Amino acid sequence: MTPADLSRTVLHAVHRAVAENALRASVPARVRVERTRPGGSGDYACAVALQLAGDAGLPALQVARILRERVAAEPGIGRVEITGPGFLSFTLDAPGDSDRAVLDAVREQGSAYGHGGALRDEVLRFHHPREVRAAVTADAVRRLVVSQGARVRISCEEAGEVGEAVEAEWALLGVTVDAYGTPPVTSPADPIAPLIPVRPVPAGATAAELLKRLGPDATRWGLLRPASHDRAPLGDELLVQGEANPLFLVRYAYARTRALTRGAAALGFTAECGAAPAPYEAASEAAPYESPARPLVDLLADHPRLLLAAARHRAPDRVARQLEAVAHAFFDFHDSCPPLPSGDEKPSAAHRSRLALAEAAGTVLAGGLSLLGISAPAHL
Template sequence: MTPEQLSDVVRSAVAAAVERGVLAGAVPDEVVIERPKNPEHGDYATNVALRLAKGAGRPPREVAEALAGELRGVDGVSRVDVAGPGFLNITLAKDALGQLAVRAVVAGDAYGRTDTLAGQRLNLEFVSANPTGPVTLGSTRWAAVGDALARLLEASGAEVSREYYVNDAGSQIERFGRSLQAVALGREVPEDGYQGDYVEPVAARVVEAHPGLLELPEDQQVPVFAEEGVAAMVADIRSTLDGFGVHFDTFFSERTLHASGALEKAVARLREQGHVFETDGAVWLRTTTFGDDKDRVLVKADGEPTYFAADCAYYLDKRQRGFDRAVIMLGADHSGYVGRYKALVAAFGDDPAANLEILIGQLVNLVRNGEPVRMSKRKGNFVLLTDLVDAVGQDAARYALARASVDQQIDIDADLWSRQTNDNPVFYVQYAHARISSLLRGAADLGLQLGEAADVDTALLEHPREGDLLRAIGEFPRVVAAAAELRAPHRVARYLEELAGTYHRFYDSCRVLPRGDEEVTPVTTPRLWLCAATATVLRNGLAVLGVSAPERM
């Protein structure tokens, strides 16, 4: 019985007590089930009686006693105790707890998936770095976390579209074009241009694709360098991210908003809503009406639309494509962006709380010799995604970036994350999976198979370490659902590390395979199921993070 199933059981007990007049009040929509810190207090606990006491007009312990009476007759529940002011401590029957292992193995890749977010259609925009340089370490964090979040949301039933917004319009694109031109002509790059080592090969690619380019008047060269250079960078960015296991459904060009008239349509829509005004020759959106600290310019006095106008058009485009919510992942330097974006959503008549979500992430550093490497895209002194992968490997890079909450700045120690030792968190988790895979291969060599699910006697799993492992396995669906709801992939990583530790303690305490001339015992098969279930959860959890689950290490 999983925690989710037990939650339904307790809720049904409440409903039965209310229907029979034992309790008064409303039946809660959800019952919270938790694992007690002390296993002697049972397998699971709930505070539902404390929540119901006021509505029932009775002391919490009386409510708890009434519910305990209902639950003691439920199949799969062996014991219910009332503790403290009214907590219910529930112990499952051994076979009911053991069936968690069977359920995980039978479900396979589907174990951990839920429908808690079913019906939600989300547009998840992440990375979206300017196409004026390669993917840096800061963008790499969003690549790892964003892709893990997309996987989590999908595992919880949501429909997710991964989107990369290509900022291929504006002054930075012209600066990039002039930088490429300067390199191609053998000149110094402009002071406000881009000077990284990557600029020269991009410029060479543009010239090779357009043999007569340098013979044109110089003012005609810049647009070609800009357009072709951006196209080359976007292709490189896409290839780099694909190699990192991060695949986007859409690369959305900002230029298309300008070319299609989408900006004008968005401004017209906002004008219809009554929130546009003009002053000093410029067109403004009255965002202060919706809590912004100042009103924002949509079209400058010279007739040029602002980036904010493009943001308005882009949001409207997402909604017109049928997405219920726009989820946008931004770096710490964009924290001031949140208020104005919420205001534009409200100005369109939408609800920012329902239709918009902005996640702000902190910086990440690659540490060398105890010091972070400084980054500056324009000067070319930066750490790339490929540098990180070269330093620690792809699995370690993805795991390290997804393991910490995005609101924390992190340092990635290249020495630590490249070690093949248990102090490397990703190695620790992957080794647990490889260890189980080796054990299952050893079982097969001895002619031992899992057999049919209906035949396994899970009631034999009575050792405390077996109970710990079973309860940990049972937590996985709830961990996935909570991580998706809270937009917190790091919760999955921390859970996997706890599960790996729980498995290692089980393995050290409970003999699984016979040694030498030892006979196979009745508990051998259920323990094999328990090991296989642990491997399933480790594999599924790592897959959520985009990390492999090796069978040999």
């Protein structure tokens, strides 16, 4: 269970307590959990009971007891204690158990891993200038917020005489526009959602020029990888077939995960994340979870939180950087803990478990690239 999962679990417990009339209080938009300070109890602590006590008209300790009953039995949570004036302290299940839960979630949800409904009550209207980077950014932001449940409409400044040509070029980049011209701006008497401007630093080139030189995937990556307030480097380095090119690194990592699955099939075995404690081989007996797998597992566990943050901040560049981090962690893991046996070695439970982690990494990479509107080829 990740901190984001724990936060959602506690928030769900608050919803249940209110729905069951055990608490009469306003449900907060989110619940904050923090690492327990040195000398404290458990892995994480939460002050939500103190936050709700005044509104509920109950002592914080009583609120904490009500919530503890509804959290203690949740998967991934080993123990819930009440400390101090009403803090909830959580001890999570053993790392191996929670890590396998992450891999199970990725396998079950596929490319939709990390999607959710946190923004399901939001109706968003984005408006951008008739410029290629603005159009691609608005499209990527649409994909992100829709993945979190929001409803979206995108408008573009008046197309003018060359509108059809521009729209055709944008279509080759996967961009669609719902309306041209400036829609009405909301007023206190108007329920229409307010316009949200999308105005990154312009690309300095047209869609046609970029497509001719870079193609659609490298163009989108080049436009989206930098933060919107930074200039977008759009040179030939985006086409380099080497690990110094982050786009190549991410797509190559995905292609390698697919090759591992094909290789395992040829050897007659498949992934199984619960097969053994591996891929969490220890660096030492004293630190059993400090392994090359640890950074990769942690990145996969944090992926849902990252996607939600990127959606809230309208920041597709955060997704690109996350994918780069996953790719680097995957190769570090792959080189230290090969998922395929070598030589006369027979496939083992460790290989099946390592393969499960590799496949989960590939799923996250493909899903993230899709949110950026970039293809994930199985062969490079």
